[in-house]
Each structure stands twice: as C-alpha cells, then as structure tokens.
Amino acid sequence: MARYDFTDIDSATLAPVNASGEAFYELGIMYASGRSVPVDLVSAHKWFNIASMKGNADAARMRREIAAEMSDAEIGQAQRAARDWLKQTATTPAAVAAPELRVAA
Numbered sequence: 728m729a730r731y732d733f734t735d736i737d738s739a740t741l742a743p744v745n746a747s748g749e750a751f752y753e754l755g756i757m758y759a760s761g762r763s764v765p766v767d768l769v770s771a772h773k774w775f776n777i778a779s780m781k782g783n784a785d786a787a788r789m790r791r792e793i794a795a796e797m798s799d800a801e802i803g804q805a806q807r808a809a810r811d812w813l814k815q816t817a818t819t820p821a822a823v824a825a826p827e828l829r830v831a832a
Contacts, residue, residue, distance in 0.1 A: 748783030755786060759793055768793050772805035
C-alpha cells in the first residue's frame, strides 16, 4: 500500500478533487492519529466520509470507529463539512485545490 505524504500541511485541507479514495483516507488517518497535525476527529470523520464515497472500504470502517468517540453534534459538524467541501470543490478547478503529494512506497 502506498503512503501519501503531504508536503504542505496547510494546503492538505484542500485535497485534490480528483484524488483517489486512498488520498482522502490518508488525510483521515492524519487527523485521527495526530500524525503531522493535531488530533481532530471532526476533520478525520469528514475525510473518511469523502474517502468512503470515493470507494475506500477501510474509510467507512474507520469513520464508524471514530464516530463512537464523537458526540452527535460533532458527527453532524463533520457531515456538514464533508458536504460543504464537496459543494466547494464542485465549483473549484482541481488545479487550484490540489496540494503537492509525494507517494512513498
């Protein structure tokens, strides 16, 4: 399995629109585990939700696991954030939203 390293963490919140479910899954892992960013379960849930929509089965499992640690309000916030991101990227060119990714084997 490839590992994606985001070289610019600030722009990683704007993942490429056409990225695979794996890239969004890696964002979820980053926020769930606090790898290179502070732990943020709302953001992790958001990225796992998007990864799941892009076909990553592991993301759906991880989303369920972290949802067990979240309040209903936090889950709602994560779901709104995922919807907002999807709406925003539907009108934003992918070139503007794409961070630099480096794939490490």
